[in-house]
Amino acid sequence: MKSRFLSYPSCFSVVLDGVEHEVEYTPGATLLDCMLTAGLDAPHLCQEGHCGTCMSVLRSGEVVMRENMVLSQRDLDAGYVLACQSVPTSDAELRLDMDT
Amino acid sequence: MDCRPISLLSTQTVETLSAELGAALDRRRFRANLYVDWQGRDGYYEDSLVGRRLRIGDRLQMQVLERDPRCKMITLDPDTAEISPRVLRHVSRKHEGYTGVYAAVLREGVVAEGDEVEIL
Numbered sequence: 001m002k003s004r005f006l007s008y009p010s011c012f013s014v015v016l017d018g019v020e021h022e023v024e025y026t027p028g029a030t031l032l033d034c035m036l037t038a039g040l041d042a043p044h045l046c047q048e049g050h051c052g053t054c055m056s057v058l059r060s061g062e063v064v065m066r067e068n069m070v071l072s073q074r075d076l077d078a079g080y081v082l083a084c085q086s087v088p089t090s091d092a093e094l095r096l097d098m099d100t
Numbered sequence: 101m102d103c104r105p106i107s108l109l110s111t112q113t114v115e116t117l118s119a120e121l122g123a124a125l126d127r128r129r130f131r132a133n134l135y136v137d138w139q140g141r142d143g144y145y146e147d148s149l150v151g152r153r154l155r156i157g158d159r160l161q162m163q164v165l166e167r168d169p170r171c172k173m174i175t176l177d178p179d180t181a182e183i184s185p186r187v188l189r190h191v192s193r194k195h196e197g198y199t200g201v202y203a204a205v206l207r208e209g210v211v212a213e214g215d216e217v218e219i220l
Contacts, residue, residue, distance in 0.1 A: 043189040045169075045197045052172025053192045055185050070172045075183070100185055 008087075012061065012094035016040055025088065031063070031096060032083040042098060047084045054083040054098075061094030063087060104202035107168055108134045108146060113199060116143025121190055128178035129187070130170075132200055136217050146201045153220040159209030161220070167198035174199070 011024050014035060023031075023038045032054055035042040045053040049067030057079045063086040071080055080100075088094055109132035118125045127135055134156070138145050149164045156162070175188050191199050 041193070043192050045192045050171065051169075051188075051192075051197070052175065052185070053188050053197070055172065055175075078183075098189075
């Protein structure tokens with residue numbers, strides 16, 4: 001059985017309502033989970049990857065989305081990710097922009 | 101996602117959202133089957149009609165079932181398909197993710213622009 005070790009950043013930054021926040025990252029959690037745990041009023045609805053409310057631009061870093069039922073290839077090419085489904089896959093600096 | 105026979109949205113709701121967002125929104129962004137002018141009512145008035153019956157024109161009757169939960173489609177400009185995620189973010193934060201209502205047809209009928217909408 002192949003296994004893959006995924007590294008992750010200890011924290012990430014998110015621009016929300018014109019303010020940049022540093023958010024602690026919890027291993028295995030989604031970016032939205034971490035933002036909500038940090039008390040941020042991050043926009044979200046379904047948390048299942050089908051509404052698109054949490055779509056944000058990944059300015060840097062690497063993530064994988066558990067599900068994506070709403071972002072088109074055009075959206076992905078533009079750098080959009082669903083915060084409710086995104087989990088980091090490297091320890092590279094991760095910056096998210098929810099004010100797009 | 102299409103999950104009910106009829107969607108209905110008022111021009112007042114579109115005006116409210118436009119004012120809240122500081123940008124004129126094209127009502128076609130919300131892809132309703134029927135657009136209603138409640139003439140003097142506030143935006144989101146149709147939310148108060150959940151459970152009520154409507155008659156439009158001489159014959160059509162509908163039952164308003166529920167508020168319409170929105171998705172990424174309302175972020176798209178109906179002419180250019182340009183994405184504006186802030187529209188959905190705003191609807192989710194200020195209106196619990198809903199805009200407009202869903203309805204089911206109780207009695208079929210042909211309707212035309214300008215027909216009166218009666219709340220039964």
